[in-house]
Amino acid sequence: MGEPRGAVARAAAMVLAAGACYCLWRLAAGGRRARGRARGGTGPPADNSPPVSTHTMDADALQKLIHLLQATDDPLIQEQALITLSNSAAFSVNQDIIRNLDGLSVIGGMLSDSVPKVKEKALNALNNLSMNIKNQEEIQVYITQVCRNVESAPLNSDLQLAALRLLTNMSVTSDYHHKMINSIPCFLHLLSEGTERTQIQVLKVLVNLSANPSMTKHLLRAQVPSLLLLFDSCINRDVLLRALAFAANLKKNVNNEDGTIIQDQYSEDSVFFTLCRDSVPFAQKLAPLLHHPDTEVKEQVVRILTQ
16 A cells, blocks of 8 residues: 555655755756856866765665655656656666665656656666666566567657657667567557658667678668668768668678578568668669768678778
């Protein structure tokens, strides 16, 4: 049934106070930045990072926050508690404490909440907590649910981006790539329909997946007719560079398959036919990019052409 009403009220007051302190710090930091710009100084930028250990929360305070999440149904309190936990997870020691207090499962449970903002803040907290390898071992059980959040969230929404950011961290190693296979068509769809911000975030996931040879066939089978539109000098540099890295990874993996890739497996609008089957349209897209002003872009083009 949760904690007594008085305990919940005290914990909620603590959360709101912690949140208010953080907001005041952000306002103060913003003021310092504005004054620095107004002076036009040329010195190093002000350090706007939160103060170190003096502002970290001890285990008792973190435990109260976690218990509060279990005890309240108020979405505003849930949001503030998750924001505070997310901020505290910027400190590695707190990442371990939250895990040891079973906080990961409590935060993960909020992913099924019906309030989008609560889910978004839960994803942000898990994203910060996923910087820890031991935490990833527990967070990985939510990957399928996070993928569903990407698919069901409104296009380009903060909720969708929060889910993609968590998947980016969880796909840095290949340990959990297999859990994302069913969402590959969705990821590629976002390349066609998403804004630049969404494209960049989903490409971070796709580049991580494409670096894993065991994911190659799953990526090559996916259909994305408008993929070639990304390989153009007028495209945002961060989008273009990641799209090229994605293509280069796939080309490398295909070449390493030693003839085991069977072309009949793939449809004509698949990633395989678009990028890897000696595609003339793709080659025509790459040629002008050899003269792109960005060195990294040119390096990725050369990497593709020389494989």
